[in-house]
Amino acid sequence: MDRVAIRRRIRLFSLRLRELRMIAKGLLSTHHPIDVHLIPIRRCNLSCAYCNEYDDFSKPVPVAELQKRVHRLADLGTTIITISGGEPLLHPDLDEVIRAIRSRGMIAGLITNGYLLVPERIKRLNRAGLDHLQISIDNVTPDDVSKKSLKVLDQKLRLLAQYAEFHVNINSVLGSAVRNPEDAITVARRARELGFSTTVGIIHDHSGQLLPLSSQQQKIFDEVAAMSKRSYSRFYEFFQRNIAQGRENTWRCRAGSRYLYICENGLVHYCSQQRGYPAIPLEQYTRAHLEREYLIQKSCAPRCTISCVQTIALFDNWRHPQILKAADSPSASSVQLESQFAGKN
Ligand code: SF4
Numbered sequence: 175m176d177r178v179a180i181r182r183r184i185r186l187f188s189l190r191l192r193e194l195r196m197i198a199k200g201l202l203s204t205h206h207p208i209d210v211h212l213i214p215i216r217r218c219n220l221s222c223a224y225c226n227e228y229d230d231f232s233k234p235v236p237v238a239e240l241q242k243r244v245h246r247l248a249d250l251g252t253t254i255i256t257i258s259g260g261e262p263l264l265h266p267d268l269d270e271v272i273r274a275i276r277s278r279g280m281i282a283g284l285i286t287n288g289y290l291l292v293p294e295r296i297k298r299l300n301r302a303g304l305d306h307l308q309i310s311i312d313n314v315t316p317d318d319v320s321k322k323s324l325k326v327l328d329q330k331l332r333l334l335a336q337y338a339e340f341h342v343n344i345n346s347v348l349g350s351a352v353r354n355p356e357d358a359i360t361v362a363r364r365a366r367e368l369g370f371s372t373t374v375g376i377i378h379d380h381s382g383q384l385l386p387l388s389s390q391q392q393k394i395f396d397e398v399a400a401m402s403k404r405s406y407s408r409f410y411e412f413f414q415r416n417i418a419q420g421r422e423n424t425w426r427c428r429a430g431s432r433y434l435y436i437c438e439n440g441l442v443h444y445c446s447q448q449r450g451y452p453a454i455p456l457e458q459y460t461r462a463h464l465e466r467e468y469l470i471q472k473s474c475a476p477r478c479t480i481s482c483v484q485t486i487a488l489f490d491n492w493r494h495p496q497i498l499k500a501a502d503s504p505s506a507s508s509v510q511l512e513s514q515f516a517g518k519n
């Protein structure tokens with residue numbers, strides 16, 4: 175076994191221990207965010223047709239500001255920070271953000287389209303202490319919907335297999351925007367061949383809502399899901415399977431409490447598809463906000479496809495019914511921000 179593979183094993187073991195601590199903390203207390211998505215830059219180098227989460231002009235958020243946000247999240251008791259975008263690797267100081275996350279004992283994740291990965295960048299991510307990286311691959315060959323294609327990204331996957339000491343997950347996708355559903359099987363097989371874990375997700379509409387799959391796509395979903403090795407992905411596949419079959423899910427969305435989405439302007443939102451709620455600056459976000467949002471019902475929950483929030487909700491679905499309606503939220507009127515973002519895309 176080579177040196178990178180040995181280091182990867184050691185780091186994976188340490189990550190699993192920290193994940194167990196995160197799970198125990200999440201089960202013992204409801205007063206902290208479990209997973210936070212942090213946006214260091216809204217700009218992306220691609221322009222996937224289904225995406226409403228990017229622009230082609232935004233500057234990177236200054237690193238000092240991002241570090242301040244990381245420390246604020248740590249003070250709120252956050253256990254995982256997942257860096258997303260836009261394309262986060264366009265941020266020149268991303269390593270410093272990852273270091274700040276790790277320095278406060280949190281798990282550091284990264285969601286990227288993978289285009290900017292080169293050996294030196296992967297080694298920098300190793301040194302910064304990245305725990306987990308995910309790439310979603312939409313098809314085998316690029317088309318007018320998406321260029322996140324196996325044909326383009328295979329060389330990047332090989333680099334990750336060679337140099338990455340962190341955990342890598344490859345997500346394949348299904349949905350109406352995907353022209354060749356069988357591509358999901360090819361992507362998942364290739365990922366497993368290279369030693370990565372795999373998940374399968376369903377592309378949602380522009381408000382994060384359910385789009386049922388055809389029967390052919392449902393079969394492919396089952397086949398790809400069966401290849402997943404990671405145990406936690408089994409949980410969200412339960413949600414995704416219902417969505418695939420056009421069924422609504424019964425669950426309690428704890429966005430705004432157990433899951434937060436921090437946009438490039440430093441505002442707290444429910445999720446990438448419900449930007450504008452509650453849209454409170456992170457530095458003013460308190461435990462009282464966390465506790466209130468924990469109890470607020472989200473009307474978009476039954477048809478939601480946002481798998482990361484659904485996974486986090488498993489910590490609390492069995493406890494504390496949500497007794498407040500969204501209209502009771504003092505911040506529900508901040509909806510104007512959503513149209514501001516919608517205009518960018
Ligand atoms: S899906 Fe990702 S890669 Fe595609 S445009 Fe959106 S942010 Fe960029």
Ligand code: SF4
Nearest residue numbers: 427445474475478483
């Ligand atoms: S249910 Fe929650 S995660 Fe899903 S779209 Fe609504 S606020 Fe976002």
